[in-house]
Amino acid sequence: MNATLDILRTQFSAALVAAFGDDFAHTDPLVFIASDPQFGDYQCNLGLSLAKKLKQKPQDIAQTLINHLDLGEAYETPEIAKQGFINLRLKPSYLEQQVAQLQCDPRLGMAAVDEPQTVIVDFSSPNIAKEMHVGHLRSTIIGDAIARILEFRGHQVLRLNHVGDWGTQFGMLITYLQEAYPEALIKANALELGDLVAFYKQAKKRFDEDEEFKETSRQAVVKLQSGDETSYKAWQLLCEQSRQEFQVIYDWLDIRLTERGESFYNDLLPDVVQDLDNLGLLEENEGASCVFLDGFTNKEGDPLPLIVKKSDGGYNYATTDLAALQYRIKEDGGDRLIYVTDAGQANHFAQVFQVAQRAGWLPDSVEVIHVPFGLVQGEDGKKLKTREGETVRLRDLLEEALRRARQDLDQRLIAEERTETEEFKHNVAQVVGLSAVKYADLSQNRTSNYRFSYDKMLSLKGNTAPYLLYAYVRVQGISRQGEIDLENLPPEAKVKLTETTELALARLLLKMNDIVAQVEQDLLPNRLCSYLFEVSQKFNQFYDQCPVLKAEEPQKTSRLVLANLTAKTLKLGLSLLGISVLERM
Numbered sequence: 001m002n003a004t005l006d007i008l009r010t011q012f013s014a015a016l017v018a019a020f021g022d023d024f025a026h027t028d029p030l031v032f033i034a035s036d037p038q039f040g041d042y043q044c045n046l047g048l049s050l051a052k053k054l055k056q057k058p059q060d061i062a063q064t065l066i067n068h069l070d071l072g073e074a075y076e077t078p079e080i081a082k083q084g085f086i087n088l089r090l091k092p093s094y095l096e097q098q099v100a101q102l103q104c105d106p107r108l109g110m111a112a113v114d115e116p117q118t119v120i121v122d123f124s125s126p127n128i129a130k131e132m133h134v135g136h137l138r139s140t141i142i143g144d145a146i147a148r149i150l151e152f153r154g155h156q157v158l159r160l161n162h163v164g165d166w167g168t169q170f171g172m173l174i175t176y177l178q179e180a181y182p183e184a185l186i187k188a189n190a191l192e193l194g195d196l197v198a199f200y201k202q203a204k205k206r207f208d209e210d211e212e213f214k215e216t217s218r219q220a221v222v223k224l225q226s227g228d229e230t231s232y233k234a235w236q237l238l239c240e241q242s243r244q245e246f247q248v249i250y251d252w253l254d255i256r257l258t259e260r261g262e263s264f265y266n267d268l269l270p271d272v273v274q275d276l277d278n279l280g281l282l283e284e285n286e287g288a289s290c291v292f293l294d295g296f297t298n299k300e301g302d303p304l305p306l307i308v309k310k311s312d313g314g315y316n317y318a319t320t321d322l323a324a325l326q327y328r329i330k331e332d333g334g335d336r337l338i339y340v341t342d343a344g345q346a347n348h349f350a351q352v353f354q355v356a357q358r359a360g361w362l363p364d365s366v367e368v369i370h371v372p373f374g375l376v377q378g379e380d381g382k383k384l385k386t387r388e389g390e391t392v393r394l395r396d397l398l399e400e401a402l403r404r405a406r407q408d409l410d411q412r413l414i415a416e417e418r419t420e421t422e423e424f425k426h427n428v429a430q431v432v433g434l435s436a437v438k439y440a441d442l443s444q445n446r447t448s449n450y451r452f453s454y455d456k457m458l459s460l461k462g463n464t465a466p467y468l469l470y471a472y473v474r475v476q477g478i479s480r481q482g483e484i485d486l487e488n489l490p491p492e493a494k495v496k497l498t499e500t501t502e503l504a505l506a507r508l509l510l511k512m513n514d515i516v517a518q519v520e521q522d523l524l525p526n527r528l529c530s531y532l533f534e535v536s537q538k539f540n541q542f543y544d545q546c547p548v549l550k551a552e553e554p555q556k557t558s559r560l561v562l563a564n565l566t567a568k569t570l571k572l573g574l575s576l577l578g579i580s581v582l583e584r585m
């Protein structure tokens with residue numbers, strides 16, 4: 001059995017009950033990964049936390065727990081430290097046996113969860129005919145990583161793109177389409193609007209300056225909503241055009257998504273409002289139908305309303321999210337609903353969740369989570385803009401990352417006096433550039449704002465994608481240099497760990513499961529990044545200190561196994577972040 005935090009918690013819970021009785025069956029066993037390797041691998045803090053309640057010294061409680069603890073073979077005898085901390089250290093023999101075993105397992109010893117859930121991850125979700133901006137890029141990258149991690153844990157994940165494809169702006173867009181591109185509606189596929197964002201701006205200009213245009217637009221919304229065929233076709237054309245633009249970004253970033261935009265829920269909206277009314281939750285306020293919220297107040301301290309039907313009879317973003325929430329629970333069977341958007345929408349989701357809760361649409365077994373993230377800023381700490389002060393187009397942003405990755409590579413090749421084929425250079429720049437953008441985003445705690453810097457993200461030093469990719473490449477280099485197929489190291493190869501750097505690396509490699517399990521819970525992919533960064537650092541320390549190819553047998557094979565497990569850990573870990581590795585760079 002693998003030694004992991006989860007198993008250790010179960011073991012401590014059992015000891016707690018055995019030592020102090022059933023009252024403690026639901027007490028958190030307070031076992032964590034040790035903050036500092038000098039304390040071992042794991043620590044338990046029950047001694048101090050129960051001292052008051054049990055009226056005993058922390059050290060005595062710790063000792064009683066240890067007496068009742070059944071840890072199996074993996075650990076040294078537990079030590080009691082200051083304040084009754086219990087320190088647990090994995091035995092070198094256990095590390096050796098695990099390293100040898102894990103390198104042969106494609107999942108590196110990480111089993112899928114026993115009870116898989118249906119998880120809905122709502123991410124990316126740009127708006128039709130509008131710019132897909134850096135906020136959507138963050139949502140796309142973070143949402144994809146979360147989805148990949150949950151999939152790896154064995155959950156059934158539905159990746160939903162809640163595209164903004166409905167709403168009053170379509171009246172204006174359709175009217176403008178009919179006016180400026182009348183032929184588009186006849187030859188359905190022949191639409192070449194070019195830049196849809198420019199199209200949006202032109203339409204908005206017409207809307208703002210021409211009363212008649214405005215009126216036609218209003219009617220167009222009504223027509224579209226009542227199923228008029230021409231309006232519907234125009235709407236479809238606009239959506240298709242945007243879709244193609246979004247897809248370019250998704251293809252580059254290797255993102256899979258199921259589009260289920262706002263329009264999908266359109267027919268369900270009247271029932272949402274009707275149901276709220278039947279439940280007695282609905283109130284009229286200045287002509288709009290709304291639910292007054294608990295805990296959300298205006299300056300005067302009065303409860304704020306969540307509008308679900310506007311005074312003109314139209315529905316809004318919140319109504320759609322209420323319908324979507326119901327649908328995701330009832331029709332999709334979602335156990336966990338995750339929404340990845342900027343922190344600015346935190347109130348929106350808290351309000352929607354509250355109304356769903358009060359309406360009884362949220363069973364206890366279902367968890368709804370808003371996963372917020374901070375703003376993307378330029379290097380100056382201000383909102384990310386182009387030199388001309390415009391919003392940055394995602395396509396340009398990614399292209400720039402690729403261009404700079406290529407430039408760096410070309411310089412490095414000259415410095416190293418290497419010649420490589422164009423195909424090699426293109427591929428390396430592509431992988432490095434895109435990984436750098438993804439990793440820079442993921443390695444930040446997502447709740448804080450993040451400064452976008454090409455120089456930092458492409459640097460070979462520090463917590464960056466290139467640094468991690470390079471550690472992987474180093475292992476592959478060993479294999480090439482020694483002409484050794486790492487995939488086919490003898491399965492019976494013995495691992496013997498003697499040097500400090502070897503032991504430290506091995507200890508860390510066995511913690512991957514703990515980290516992934518943690519991210520499954522708190523949805524903070526930066527934990528996995530920090531972990532992989534540390535693995536790369538510990539590997540580099542090991543590699544600097546310990547000869548591998550020049551070592552004598554059996555040490556040589558033992559070190560090859562350790563290096564191989566490092567590479568596999570990096571490759572798998574990066575794949576969970578949506579990043580692929582390179583064999584050479």
Ligand code: ARG
Nearest residue numbers: 122125126127162164321341
């Ligand atoms: N389209 C929205 C925006 O661009 C994001 C949608 C997020 N998902 C949701 N279910 N509301 O801000």
